[in-house]
Amino acid sequence: MSEEKAKLELQSVRCIRGERLLFSKLNFQCAAGTLVRIAGPNGTGKTSLLRLLVGLMQPQEGQILWKNEPIKKLKEEFWKDLVYIGHLNGVKDELTARENLLINCEIGEHPVTKEQADHALAMVGLEGFEDHYTRHLSQGQRRRVALARLYLSRHAGFWVLDEPFTALDVKAVANLANLIVEHVNEGGIVAFTTHQEVPIAANNVQRIELTGGRWLNGRMVKKHDLAGEVA
Numbered sequence: 073m074s075e076e077k078a079k080l081e082l083q084s085v086r087c088i089r090g091e092r093l094l095f096s097k098l099n100f101q102c103a104a105g106t107l108v109r110i111a112g113p114n115g116t117g118k119t120s121l122l123r124l125l126v127g128l129m130q131p132q133e134g135q136i137l138w139k140n141e142p143i144k145k146l147k148e149e150f151w152k153d154l155v156y157i158g159h160l161n162g163v164k165d166e167l168t169a170r171e172n173l174l175i176n177c178e179i180g181e182h183p184v185t186k187e188q189a190d191h192a193l194a195m196v197g198l199e200g201f202e203d204h205y206t207r208h209l210s211q212g213q214r215r216r217v218a219l220a221r222l223y224l225s226r227h228a229g230f231w232v233l234d235e236p237f238t239a240l241d242v243k244a245v246a247n248l249a250n251l252i253v254e255h256v257n258e259g260g261i262v263a264f265t266t267h268q269e270v271p272i273a274a275n276n277v278q279r280i281e282l283t284g285g286r287w288l289n290g291r292m293v294k295k296h297d298l299a300g301e302v303a
């Protein structure tokens with residue numbers, strides 16, 4: 073991990089998608105070594121919040137800071153610290169499982185050996201599939217190829233994971249939960265969404281609870297209440 077300590081801050085963040093105001097005045101802060109669980113029912117904005125955290129979307133108001141600098145300004149400096157595993161796996165069909173890992177790590181400027189890549193695949197239960205083209209793998213297996221990258225990403229201080237435990241079997245869930253705990257306890261920040269109550273015994277856990285939102289243009293359907301803030 074880079075020398076400077078991880079720190080994440082959200083300052084009065086407002087998020088609108090389509091005609092819905094999902095949340096506003098969202099303030100949050102956490103230091104190195106924190107597991108951040110983003111919880112809430114379907115459609116309340118969990119994935120949207122992750123996309124804001126990684127800079128794929130911009131908030132309508134407010135800002136997000138990484139190591140005290142707005143992520144908008146940091147660009148490559150921020151991306152080097154970041155691993156984002158979203159819904160769309162970012163796994164290339166025309167490459168084998170192993171090649172996907174080798175190339176992703178190369179692009180991220182942290183090249184790994186074939187043996188390291190194969191170990192990561194084994195940790196997500198893909199032993200024996202190293203040379204398979206990912207177009208021939210199931211959705212769940214493709215997701216595992218994406219997640220295997222985490223085993224090779226200990227240098228990155230900020231992991232952002234959308235439903236990482238979905239489609240994993242019991243052993244792979246336990247392995248991944250252990251990896252996340254180790255990463256957090258070594259000073260990383262891991263923000264993740266999950267519908268499953270997976271026990272993750274990190275020392276420092278914070279939770280962002282999204283509970284609703286409202287339609288814009290007067291189409292009010294649900295009371296908005298986010299960590300005590302009203303939209």
Ligand SMILES: Nc1ncnc2c1ncn2[C@@H]1O[C@H](COP(=O)(O)OP(=O)(O)OP(=O)(O)O)[C@@H](O)[C@H]1O
Nearest residue numbers: 089090091092094113114115116117118119120121
């Ligand atoms: N591209 C888009 N354009 C317009 N509205 C969108 C878009 N993407 C998402 N939304 C709306 O934003 C809201 C929040 O979506 P989001 O995917 O962030 O929720 P979520 O909490 O992650 O949901 P889930 O638990 O079902 O994955 C939903 O009401 C959705 O319809």
